[in-house]
Amino acid sequence: MNAKTNPSYLALNTYTKLMRAAESVTNRVGRTMSAAGLTISQFGVLEALHHKGPLCQRDIAAKILKSTGNITLVIDNLEKQALVKRERISEDRRYLTVTLTESGETLIRTVFSDVESAIVTEMDSLTSEEQETLGMLSKKLGLPEGK
Amino acid sequence: MNAKTNPSYLALNTYTKLMRAAESVTNRVGRTMSAAGLTISQFGVLEALHHKGPLCQRDIAAKILKSTGNITLVIDNLEKQALVKRERISEDRRYLTVTLTESGETLIRTVFSDVESAIVTEMDSLTSEEQETLGMLSKKLGLPEGK
DNA sequence: CTCATATAGTTTGATATCAAATGATATGAC
């Protein structure tokens, strides 16, 4: 049985192409973030705060799919740059509420718009119909295991 | 202009779904590797050696799209587990040839086959035709910038 | 041959990431 007649061939081939696509796009879009001095996670945190308003670290972690231990460090680094601040304003004193500072708000507005443009540029190699199809197929694959 | 009439909406939406799909699949397939005590990069190195035979670090880095500095450490860790060995067999004494040991060869055979199965399982949520379409669209997106 | 330059690999320093352990606080059972 040669490679192309192996019944797994199609699946493996599709997988490889999907991974390459995701990686290429991530790298290119990521440049827009690093040009602004942000890592992808940092951008994710700022973007979450920008769209959802102040959040506790637990919720931020859930939103960007990282561990809470990880978020602690990401927030540390954002705080050093004075882009966010931590406050204990909830009644439950275990919660730290993370808020964008003014400069954080300004930065994320600009960078978010730049990233948006970069994504649109990336997707421009597909027609609208192709984008819809890709979105639909990706969604099927991305569903949690149980389906 | 609300979200859905924004001309960027489709692109952003497609992007998000693509990223989620890639991440979900990577995480699920990655479990097969970590079950064998391998990181994704370590698996990548072993797999490259398995399919291409002995390689120098430079070529391994190129194959799995990581920096050579990075490969040094990955190989260090594989060497500690006695899965690969470094030898200076090229005429050019700058080159280190990395080879699978017998236990490395045995391990990668098993794990590769498990990973293959995991990928096939993942792709099973799509029909063959859908997989072909996804592959084709991914390929368009994954092309280097110049196209 | 000698020197400049290029290349292979290593090391270092920074950030990211997770998992596991820990500390602080809140909550529920009694």
Add this chain to the structure above:
DNA sequence: GTCATATCATTTGATATCAAACTATATGAG
């Protein structure tokens, strides 16, 4: 009220990753 348990955050230790500096070796120009 007190104790057991759960939750939020931090810390620690491991690996991963990149970029930049560095070492050793090779190669080409003269």
